[in-house]
Amino acid sequence: MSAPLRVADPLRLPLELELFEGPLDLLLTLVLREEIELAELPLRELVAVTLDEGNGWDPPTVGELVLLLCSLAEIKARRLVGEDDDGEFGPDPDAELVRERLAAQLIAFAPFQRAGVWLRSRDGIDGAVRYRRAPLDFPGRALARHQPDELAEFLRRLMIAPPTPSLRHMNRHRVNVGEIVAELRGRLKRSGQVSFEDVTIGGDRLAHGMTLIACLELARRGEARLAQPVPFGDITVHRAAAVR
Amino acid sequence: MTDHDLSRALEALLFMSPEPLGLVSLCELTESAPGPVQRALALLAERHGAASGLEVAEVAGGWALRTRPELAPVCDRLRARPPDERLSPAALETLAVIAYLEPVSRPDISRLRGVSADTTVASLLERGMIEEAGRSQEGGAMRYRTTPAFQERFGLKGPGDLPAITEFELTGDEAEAVRRRLRDAGHLADELA
Numbered sequence: 001m002s003a004p005l006r007v008a009d010p011l012r013l014p015l016e017l018e019l020f021e022g023p024l025d026l027l028l029t030l031v032l033r034e035e036i037e038l039a040e041l042p043l044r045e046l047v048a049v050t051l052d053e054g055n056g057w058d059p060p061t062v063g064e065l066v067l068l069l070c071s072l073a074e075i076k077a078r079r080l081v082g083e084d085d086d087g088e089f090g091p092d093p094d095a096e097l098v099r100e101r102l103a104a105q106l107i108a109f110a111p112f113q114r115a116g117v118w119l120r121s122r123d124g125i126d127g128a129v130r131y132r133r134a135p136l137d138f139p140g141r142a143l144a145r146h147q148p149d150e151l152a153e154f155l156r157r158l159m160i161a162p163p164t165p166s167l168r169h170m171n172r173h174r175v176n177v178g179e180i181v182a183e184l185r186g187r188l189k190r191s192g193q194v195s196f197e198d199v200t201i202g203g204d205r206l207a208h209g210m211t212l213i214a215c216l217e218l219a220r221r222g223e224a225r226l227a228q229p230v231p232f233g234d235i236t237v238h239r240a241a242a243v244r
Numbered sequence: 245m246t247d248h249d250l251s252r253a254l255e256a257l258l259f260m261s262p263e264p265l266g267l268v269s270l271c272e273l274t275e276s277a278p279g280p281v282q283r284a285l286a287l288l289a290e291r292h293g294a295a296s297g298l299e300v301a302e303v304a305g306g307w308a309l310r311t312r313p314e315l316a317p318v319c320d321r322l323r324a325r326p327p328d329e330r331l332s333p334a335a336l337e338t339l340a341v342i343a344y345l346e347p348v349s350r351p352d353i354s355r356l357r358g359v360s361a362d363t364t365v366a367s368l369l370e371r372g373m374i375e376e377a378g379r380s381q382e383g384g385a386m387r388y389r390t391t392p393a394f395q396e397r398f399g400l401k402g403p404g405d406l407p408a409i410t411e412f413e414l415t416g417d418e419a420e421a422v423r424r425r426l427r428d429a430g431h432l433a434d435e436l437a
Binding site: 106107113122 | 336340357396398422
């Protein structure tokens with residue numbers, strides 16, 4: 001049985017990080033007051049420690065933890081691109097450089113986007129011209145290379161019946177329960193009883209199984225009575241008194 | 245051979261040919277000089293005016309006799325398959341890059357577009373719009389160029405029959421508008437600081 005799920009306050013989760021040691025709520029407070037530099041806080045390490053501590057918690061608590069960590073990641077992302085926690089931008093030379101590169105790329109690619117639009121206006125789909133596409137060499141020359149008697153020879157070969165497939169590799173051994181029942185009846189009529197081992201001697205597993213079914217069938221019909229003194233011993237089939 | 249007879253011969257040749265015939269081929273086939281052939285082509289084009297179902301066009305490095313655009317619907321009823329599928333905006337943009345910069349490699353296309361062009365290039369290759377153009381002398385990635393099928397589809401006379409790329413460049417105001425959109429999207433730091 002698995003251990004019961006713990007219900008706890010995720011804000012009180014104790015953390016041991018290189019940069020900070022204490023409960024999670026204190027860490028969040030220090031981050032918001034900017035007493036801890038969020039850019040230097042390794043979020044990956046924080047998530048790993050938090051998840052280790054939270055193992056076995058109930059789903060609502062784990063959900064609250066995930067929400068807290070996501071908020072922290074969002075705040076860090078905003079600060080990294082020069083935006084403050086309220087969504088306002090702050091000066092960030094790196095973000096400006098990224099933006100300038102992106103703008104330069106968009107401006108450089110814009111002519112090709114417009115050329116694509118120009119191509120679309122000339123695309124031959126709707127109301128477009130159509131070209132003759134018949135190859136010059138087909139089909140006349142290809143057929144003319146063969147004489148009628150050659151074609152007749154090809155057809156003659158196609159009309160020859162293929163050899164009968166060999167079935168020698170297949171198991172052709174067949175056992176008929178009706179025949180075994182008839183044989184057992186004959187033996188019982190002659191001697192009054194037969195041994196199962198005598199009947200099946202030299203036979204394979206299939207013959208053994210079918211003979212047993214034949215014996216049971218005779219017993220079901222009331223023509224025979226089966227006796228097996230010891231488990232896994234020989235079965236003696238006796239002719240039933242009524243038949244006798 | 246008079247110009248009239250020559251234009252009849254050219255009409256027959258263009259009707260028979262499955263692909264555009266260049267001026268040199270037409271001269272060889274009719275055993276005529278370029279001047280008379282060009283005059284006969286002009287005469288032929290005049291005969292196939294708006295009243296005709298066909299038109300003479302200079303396309304993909306040669307001359308072709310093709311159906312007029314307004315007859316496309318009735319022509320398509322003759323076909324077992326519908327006309328070529330439409331090209332997506334991404335495919336058209338990639339085609340434009342290759343048409344203007346050919347021969348150009350796939351990494352260069354991706355770098356210019358800002359996203360991977362692998363799937364688009366593969367699709368254009370499959371459709372016969374582009375073909376391999378070998379590698380540079382220094383080795384490196386395979387380069388691609390447009391095909392005559394591309395020129396036919398877009399009604400271009402040859403590989404270079406495109407408007408100058410400078411016609412499509414952004415003006416100063418348009419480039420500034422791009423920067424402004426980025427700022428509005430939250431990518432700019434300076435003005436709102």
